[in-house]
Amino acid sequence: MIEELIRRAAAEDDDAMEKLCETAAADPRRLVPHHQLLLDLDMWWPATLYRAADAGVVRRVIERIDDGQSTDDLNNLLLILAHTAHPLAESALRRWSTHPPAGADQLHVGALSYALEGGWTLDPTGDQRDLCGDTAYRLVLRDEPRRVGGPTCPWCAAPLWVAADLDTTEPAIGAALAHTRWSGRLVFETCHNCACYTTLYNQVTPGGGATWWAGNTRPSCLPPETAVPEDPPTQTSVPGPALASPYQSSAWDRGGSTLGGRPDWIQDAEHPDCPDCGQPMDYVGLIGGADLDDLGEGAYYLHLHQPCGFTAVNYQQS
Structure with a gap:
């Protein structure tokens, strides 16, 4: 059922996209088996669909940014990483804050500022700090x-x-x-x-x-x-x-x-x-x-x- 919704949403079916967003809000883990399909279909938005993404998906997004071939999609790709709050995403955002990826000159904020979209930041000691609760x-x-x-x-x-x-x-x-x-x-x-x-x-x-x-x-x-x-x-x-x-x-x-x-x-x-x-x-x-x-x-x-x-x-x- 979720795979069908994804394919419909990729074909610009607004109702299907709304149902996917509702699923991402109610239980983000239900989308985990389907994240690779989302990437295959170049569905970078909304980034909230990737909240529970695993290490394999995060690596794939990082590699796409590092290869410099997706500069037009850089904003959405950085949002995806921010919403995962994954340690690999944190490390990549830190790296790009001092060595910006291709296309970063078109962004309004630095790479690490995207963390706020995912509800986290780095404290003065450099540790990740959640700004939101899980209850x-x-x-x-x-x-x-x-x-x-x-x-x-x-x-x-x-x-x-x-x-x-x-x-x-x-x-x-x-x-x-x-x-x-x-x-x-x-x-x-x-x-x-x-x-x-x-x-x-x-x-x-x-x-x-x-x-x-x-x-x-x-x-x-x-x-x-x-x-x-x-x-x-x-x-x-x-x-x-x-x-x-x-x-x-x-x-x-x-x-x-x-x-x-x-x-x-x-x-x-x-x-x-x-x-x-x-x-x-x-x-x-x-x-x-x-x-x-x-x-x-x-x-x-x-x-x-x-x-x-x-x-x-x-x-x-x-």
Whole structure:
């Protein structure tokens, strides 16, 4: 059945490609026996089809890049390697960061930056660090009484929105945040409006403290300060049922909000750098616009850097 879907997708059958992507999200290992066929058919996109690729497939992609005959496909081939997060892929990306392959002059970023698309990076010691977790839960949006007299955005004067109030003593939250090494209560408080224009940072404490970072920089594209403040969503998020795969978040569909797991980026991967140490921050969860509003679009992405005590919220839309 999967082989038939692959051949149909290679013939530009959109329904078949959608089913393959659903399989890659629900259980990437089901595609492992078929990766060689994907390569034979020059199906380099989407790279997420190769998440569970084995060493043989990774070597074949590396060899294709090294032989310099696929410069037009270099972007997609590097994405494939990033999504595998395989040690051989890591080694190749390191090598190409100092000795770029043919065609690299046409790329917008260096080879090693592609690791972020796969949800990992190299720490200051050079070791691979996962930015995402392998356990995910559905995030359920629950209506809460609107806060009166709470903190407001220093830019637009709108009441700040508590996008999530998490406590790692709850087993589900502790499992979803294990990769961040956070212990205690974690509050994501942000401006739902201004976060659509720039990444907003907070300084946080394990007791649930959340303070607007003084270094947040107001973008020039924000509406004028004389605009009427817009009320934030009335919902906050709480963990729901466990998901079968960490790849089942959706920035598009109702019910796609998740805690933990891997982000569904609408655009390129956008893991913010910690404003204190400059290291990429860990991904915590996604709140989809479809869950906030039946007509909503886009998604808010939640991030944390435990060593420095910073959270970040950014937003993407089509």
